[in-house]
Amino acid sequence: MIVVLDPGHGGTRREDSSSANNATGPRGLLEQTFTLQLAEATGRALSALGVTCSLTRDRDVNLSLAARAAMARDAKADASSPSI
Numbered sequence: 001m002i003v004v005l006d007p008g009h010g011g012t013r014r015e016d017s018s019s020a021n022n023a024t025g026p027r028g029l030l031e032q033t034f035t036l037q038l039a040e041a042t043g044r045a046l047s048a049l050g051v052t053c054s055l056t057r058d059r060d061v062n063l064s065l066a067a068r069a070a071m072a073r074d075a076k077a078d079a080s081s082p083s084i
Helices: 031-048 065-074
Strands: 002-005 052-055
Touching: 002 031, 031 052
Parallel strands: 002 052
Antiparallel strands: none
């Protein structure tokens, strides 16, 4: 099985239909940081179960929605997450 996880809300610039999100929790944690950490941990857990897993981003960037969908198509994903 191939899964593509999309830890959305990264970066500081708008990309087409995807706007950057700088939401901050009560203790100062940025949403974009949390979504990436959660997707990385989920990807590791899935990989340990034998699932081929990739992420749409591995650093603080904002990708367009079309680019995210293209990544899932190119990976021939059996499943992809909506933005986490």
